[in-house]
Amino acid sequence: MNMERTGFKTNSYYRSLTRNMFLIITIVSVIPLILVSSIILYQFHTSYQEKVHAHLEELVQKHKQNIDSFLKDKLSGIQFLGKTFNFEELNDEAFLQDILKTLQEEYDPVFVDLGVINTYGLQVAYAGPFKLGMALYGTADWFQNAMKTEYFISDVFLGLRGLPHFIIAVRESWMGEFWILRATIDFVAFNNLVENIRIGETGFAFILNKEGNFQTKPLVDIVSSKAPYMDFLNTEPGSKDKIHVVEKTDQSGNENIYVSAFLKDGDWLLVYQQRVTDAFSNFNNALIVTLAIILLGGLGIVTTAYILSRQMVSRIAGSDKEKEMMNEQIVESGKLASVGELAAGIAHEINNPVAIMVEEAGWIEDLLEEEEFQEGQNLDEFSRALNQIRAQGRRCKEITQKLLSFARKTDSRVQDIQANDLIEEVVALSAQRAKYSNVTVNTDLQGNLPTLRMSQTELQQVLLNLINNALDAMEKSGGVINISSKLEGESIVIEVADNGPGIPEANLFRIFDPFFTTKPVGKGTGLGLSICYGIINKLGGKLEVKSALGQGSTFYVRIPLPEKKEGEDEGPPAGSDSH
Numbered sequence: 001m002n003m004e005r006t007g008f009k010t011n012s013y014y015r016s017l018t019r020n021m022f023l024i025i026t027i028v029s030v031i032p033l034i035l036v037s038s039i040i041l042y043q044f045h046t047s048y049q050e051k052v053h054a055h056l057e058e059l060v061q062k063h064k065q066n067i068d069s070f071l072k073d074k075l076s077g078i079q080f081l082g083k084t085f086n087f088e089e090l091n092d093e094a095f096l097q098d099i100l101k102t103l104q105e106e107y108d109p110v111f112v113d114l115g116v117i118n119t120y121g122l123q124v125a126y127a128g129p130f131k132l133g134m135a136l137y138g139t140a141d142w143f144q145n146a147m148k149t150e151y152f153i154s155d156v157f158l159g160l161r162g163l164p165h166f167i168i169a170v171r172e173s174w175m176g177e178f179w180i181l182r183a184t185i186d187f188v189a190f191n192n193l194v195e196n197i198r199i200g201e202t203g204f205a206f207i208l209n210k211e212g213n214f215q216t217k218p219l220v221d222i223v224s225s226k227a228p229y230m231d232f233l234n235t236e237p238g239s240k241d242k243i244h245v246v247e248k249t250d251q252s253g254n255e256n257i258y259v260s261a262f263l264k265d266g267d268w269l270l271v272y273q274q275r276v277t278d279a280f281s282n283f284n285n286a287l288i289v290t291l292a293i294i295l296l297g298g299l300g301i302v303t304t305a306y307i308l309s310r311q312m313v314s315r316i317a318g319s320d321k322e323k324e325m326m327n328e329q330i331v332e333s334g335k336l337a338s339v340g341e342l343a344a345g346i347a348h349e350i351n352n353p354v355a356i357m358v359e360e361a362g363w364i365e366d367l368l369e370e371e372e373f374q375e376g377q378n379l380d381e382f383s384r385a386l387n388q389i390r391a392q393g394r395r396c397k398e399i400t401q402k403l404l405s406f407a408r409k410t411d412s413r414v415q416d417i418q419a420n421d422l423i424e425e426v427v428a429l430s431a432q433r434a435k436y437s438n439v440t441v442n443t444d445l446q447g448n449l450p451t452l453r454m455s456q457t458e459l460q461q462v463l464l465n466l467i468n469n470a471l472d473a474m475e476k477s478g479g480v481i482n483i484s485s486k487l488e489g490e491s492i493v494i495e496v497a498d499n500g501p502g503i504p505e506a507n508l509f510r511i512f513d514p515f516f517t518t519k520p521v522g523k524g525t526g527l528g529l530s531i532c533y534g535i536i537n538k539l540g541g542k543l544e545v546k547s548a549l550g551q552g553s554t555f556y557v558r559i560p561l562p563e564k565k566e567g568e569d570e571g572p573p574a575g576s577d578s579h
Contacts, residue, residue, distance in 0.1 A: 018313045025305035030298055037294050041287065048283045056199075056259045056279075057243045060272050063197055063205065064243075064261040070193060071168075071264060074110065074185060075151055077103060079170050082181045087174035090116045090181060096127040103183075112165065112184040117143065119177040128184070130161050142167050146180050153264060156187065156215045163187070166215075191216045194270070200281065203274035207263065208233065215268055232260040233269055247276060347400040354400070358393035361386050416451040417459065419485055419492050419559075426463040427483065430471065437471050438478030439498075446486040453562035458535045462543075465528040466496040466555050473500035473553070490561050491541065497554035503547040511545065 081090070081099060090096055096114055103111045113128020121138025137143040142154035146169040154167040169182040194216040197205035207215040212230055232244060244260045257279050259272040277284065365386045373379060427441050434441050452459070470481050482497045503511065512533040536543040540560050547553035 014313050014317055017316070018309050021309035021312060022305050025308060026302055029301045029305065033294065033297060033301070037290070041290065044286075045283065048280065052257070052279050053245045053259075056257065056272060056274075057245060059197070059199070060205075060259045060261050060270060061243055063194070064263060064270055067193055067207075067263050067270065070190070071153060074107070074183070075153065075168050075170075077107065077111075078168050078181060078183050079151060082170040082172045087116065087118075087172065087179045091125045093125045093127060093133070096125050100127040108189070110186050110189045112186050115180075115182050115184075117180040117182060119147075119179060132160060135160060142169065143180065146171055146182070147178055153267075155209045155213070155267075164217075166190070197272060200274060200278040202278040203272065205270060205272040208269045208271060210267060229258075229260075229269070229271055232258065232271065350396065351400050354393050354396045358390055358397075361389040361393065413457075414453055414455055416453060417456045419449055419452055419459070419494060420445040420447070422456065422459055423463060423483055423485060423494065426460060426467060429464065430467045433468075433471055434481070437475050439471055439474050439481055440479075441467075441481045441483065444482065444484040446484075449485060449487055449492055450561050452492060452559055454539055454559070455535075459559075462532040462535055462557060463494070463496070465532050466557075469528065470496065470498035470500060470553070474498060477501075479552075488558075491558045492561065494557040494559070495554055496557070497552060499552040502549040502551055503545070503553050504549060508545065508547060512543070 085095075085099075090099075096116065100111060100114045103114070113126065113130060113132070115123045115128075115132065115135075116125040117123045117137055121136055121140070121143050123132060123135040123137065126133040126135070140159075142152065142157075145154070146152040149171065151168070151170045154169070156164050156166045158164060164187045165184050166187070167182050167184055169180050171178050171180055173179070194205050194207055197203075204218075205216075206218040208229055209215055210233060212233060241262070244258075246258050247255060248258060249255045255276040257274050257276055261270045262268065263270050365383070367373065368379060368382055368386075373382075376382070423443060423445060427443060430441065467481065467483075474481075477500075479499045482495070484495045484497075486493055512529050533543050536557060536559065542556070542558040544556045544558070545553060546556075
């Protein structure tokens, strides 16, 4: 239950650690990305906006100059005629028709017609396609305005002909009275000057008079209201020579750029209009690509943060697990040391009484050899009991010796030993018992192995224990024990393999525990493998086992080579030598 609780807390801890690391990596990486990207986009937007505004200002300024030049050029032509010819000469319609023809040849068909109007507003001479001779303009606004100044350019109006046009009129005097020479300008030619100003899909231009009436043909499907333009007409007089650029939202909810400039000495207003989305289409495309890159970068950061946090927490969990295993090994080592001390104490305490018992049994046996006891009825029973006491005494001594070995009280003098020589000695010692157990012992020893630096007695004890255990396992059925040695890295590995019944998986994790044995009572103490494990572990090596039921067991004794001193020769290379 405690382990379950500990595991739950551990999993919760690692999940929390993973989440925190993921959030920290993500925030630390994404926030700078967003800040830098936002600043760059803002600077780019500002720069692009200034560039668009400057381009539109230049465009409107250029067309303002063109239109003003167009008007001045046509006005100059009419003024030249008024100064060159008098009222009487121009009053001749044939002469006036010739002048109109000359003007149309000089200026293309921009001039539609010409007319001479006396001081009462009566058109006394006319040259043009319309039948406007003797037309009376005395009440017309343009005539009244023209009589007040030397020249006048009217707004676009329908007039008597019912078609949109505007008039350029100059005032001259003859015989003490003013008269007017007027020319009609072709509206289509004038309208083309403005209508051709197109940029993008929504950019267009038009001209308004002071009352907000269109002087050119607007795109009525786009221009739905004059309200946005009235503010431009109410511009301060001092700023009428400037180009004004503003961004506003119209009644349809569309955000537009308006660029305006006054024409004709402030009487007309040239307006260029374009939707912001259209004017900034290139910027918006770049913005979409940039946002896509930022989004992909963000996804990459999030994915990397997720993978990194999981990998780092996995490594931390692995490190914690290794640390926990090391702590368990330290605890187990402490327990083993305590058990060893206890075993050593018990062995010392039991050894002397057992020795005395064996000695006393020998003394009683000597006494029984005397004549007075030879005739005793229970002499044989006494002899059997004494033999039993000696046998059990020797067994007790064997147990105490193993206990002392477990407590490391055996001969532990360190010396240089040849592993192969020691293996052959141990095999020779076990040969008799192997013969009785119908077990064949084979060796496969690699030649020229480096010497080991350890206790010969201890290594002999390890190998004897492993061979005896294999013989015990195959005592009834017989079999084969294969012993091999080889150099593997910086260690010598000795393998003791048998084809006996094998070790159940449930016992594999306990066979090195002290006093654990599967042998019948009186056949084993359960200390042999524990002693072997302690000896090899003390040397910094490993004692491992692989086993499968019905297939036998293999013990691996891995003993590290002694560290080489500085200047020590590497020695002859290892070769193979099978026995």
